[in-house]
Amino acid sequence: MNFEPRPQANTIMQPLTIYNSLSRQKELFKPIKSPFVGLYVCGPTVYSDVHLGNCRTFISFDLLFRYLQHIGYKVRYVRNITDAGHLEGDTDDGEDKISKKAKLEQLEPMEVVQKYTVDFHEVMRTFNVLPPSIEPAATAHIIEQIEMIRQIMTKGYAYEVNGTVYFDVEKYNQQQNYGILSGRKLEDLLENTRELGGQDEKKGRLDFALWIRAEGKHLMQWPSPWxxxxxxxxxxxxxxSNKYLGEKFDIHGGGIDLIPTHHTNEIAQNVACCDENPANYWIHTNMLTVNGQKMSKSLGNSFLPHELFKGTHPLLNKGYSPMTVRFFMLQAHYRSTLDFSNQALEAAEKGLRRLMAAAALLDRIQPGNNSNYDIPALEERCYAAMNDDFNSPVAIAELFDAARVINSINDGKESITAADLERLKKIYKLFLFDIFGLQEEQQTEEGLDESIRILIDLRKEARERKDFATADMIRNRLLEAGFLLHDGKEGTNWSRA
Ligand SMILES: [Zn+2]
Known part of the structure; x- marks a missing residue:
């Protein structure tokens, strides 16, 4: 990461604004205790492979994490691992997802957790997502959770029935606004929720469980006062979040689907326990769609990261590299829906290749006596885009513009002074590699073959016009790089030397 002092252009740039789901508008970002920033993002449930929608969320917050650090903040980024108590369908009467999977696979629950945690980390590494500062697991914080329930009960917002503790939503809403995040009224929520039946223990139909009584066979269970x-x-x-970031911290994030239940209930719990909405800014990433349809398992149009990389899903024409997928995601604003299609992924693949090629050219182009390009203005526009609610697509468009200029300098059509070239190199690589987190990828065999074939064609043309010096140079340079050319009747082939 780049921790250098901010470049000069930043001193005249507009301040950072963030769209806050709580106020439903963009707000000036003011940390509670600058330069420190507390950031909490809801992590994965490790009972199966991480899905792409989650990957988008974590890639979006990786951008935010990288950028906040770059502009000088010291960020404590907490992203949890849900390894206990996540129920089917997020209702209270389902089966624990992790236990269910364990029974299916004849594994110990913590074996399932371990396997999918390792897989998750592997996928995050592949996407070049930086690890968070703290990654706490739910099973390691049972004591803290029991303590929080006790406090909520003491405040009178929770009650116990036969070993299960429920949060009393209607009572809470008498003093507070339960729908503060979703913008929905309690009456409407009640109307849209099924009435309680004779089997139900809870008092109100919106009440949710803080602690759930384990039936005898339940695989993961802990002793509690109940x-x-x-x-x-x-x-x-x-x-x-309370333990690692305090009762009040700066940013809480997650997928947009978490607003109506998970984040709404989180806020209610924290307010009931500590009289504080835990975060000043709530940030939500939007959904993924495939060919215009919502991505979902039941529609058969949801693919896993490895299916996308290898191109093994029926909807995919071919595989797309992790950096192509990361770049594709950053080319959309995190608050817009993002539609997967072969066409869009192929365009991202080409676009990324163009930006990477320009980055490589930057080290080779020669400065001239004058500049036809205003580098400080480019720099300012890149920062302005990012300061406008992390608008990565606009900043990427600026890099495409810069790539066009780099190419025309290389072609001798435009020129740049040595000082401007240095500044361009710095800003271009800073955004491409450090802030957007893109990396050079190992070329695939297919791509390599394609590149060598281009050189073989160029050599053939050189020989045809009797430019044997160029033809020999191509062959010798390829040999130096470890590739041997074989001339035969059928044309030229290559192998590794
Ligand atoms: Zn959460």
Whole structure:
């Protein structure tokens, strides 16, 4: 990461604004205790492979994490691992997802957790997502969660029935606004929720479980003041953000689908326990669609990261590299829906190649006596885009513009002074590599073959016009790089030397 002092252009740039889901508008970003920033993002449930929608969320917050650090903030980024108590369908009567998977696969629950945590980290590394500062697991914070439930009960917002503790939503809403984040009224929520039946223990139909009584066979259970059980999913984020970032911190993030239930309940729990909405800014990333349809397992149009990389899903024409996918995601603003299609992915692949090629050219182009290009203005526009709610697509468009200029300098059509070239190199690489987190990828065999074939054609043309010096140079340079050319009747082939 680049921790250098901010470039001069930043002193005249507009300040950072963030779209806050709480106020439903862009707001000036003011940390509670600058230069420190507390950031909490809801992490994955490690009972199966991480899906692409989640990857988009974590790539978006990686951009935010990298950028905040670049402009000088010291960020403590907490992203949890949900390894306990996440129920099917987010209701209270389902089966624990992790236990269910464990029974299916004849594994110990923590074996499932370990396997998918390792896989998740691997996928994040492939996408060049920086690890968070702290990655707490729910199962390691049972004591904190029990303590939080006790406090909520003491304040009178929770009640116990037969070993299960429920949050009393209607009572909470008498003093507070339960729908503050979703913008929905309690009456409307009640109307849209099924009525309680005779089997139900809870008092109100919107009440949700903070602690759940474990039935005898339940694989993951812990002792508590209310008997053996396990914590509710919403509670872990409240307890762990509180532990590592305090009662009030700067940014809380997650996918947009978390607004109506998970984040709404998180806020209710923290307010009930500590009289504080835990975060000043709530940031939400939008959904993925495939050919215009919502990505979902039931529609058969949801693919896993490895299916996307290898191109093994029926909807994909071919595989796309992790950097292509990362770049594709950053080319859309995090608050817009992002549509996957072969066409769009292929365009991203070409676009990324163009930006990477320009980065390589930067080290080779020669400065001239005058500049036809205003580098400080480019720099300012890149920062202005990022300061406008992390508008990566606009900043990427600026890099495309710069790439065009780099190419025409290389072609001798435009020129740049040595000082401007240095500044251009710095800003271009800073955004491409450090802020957008893109990396050079190992060329695939297919891509390599394509590149060598181009050189073989050029050599053939040189020989045809009797330019044997160029033809020999191409062959010798390829040999130096480890590739041997074989001339035969059928034309020229190559092998590794
Ligand atoms: Zn959460």
């Amino acid at each position: 008997g053996m059980g396990f914590p509710g999913w919403h509670l872990e984020c409240s307890a762990m």
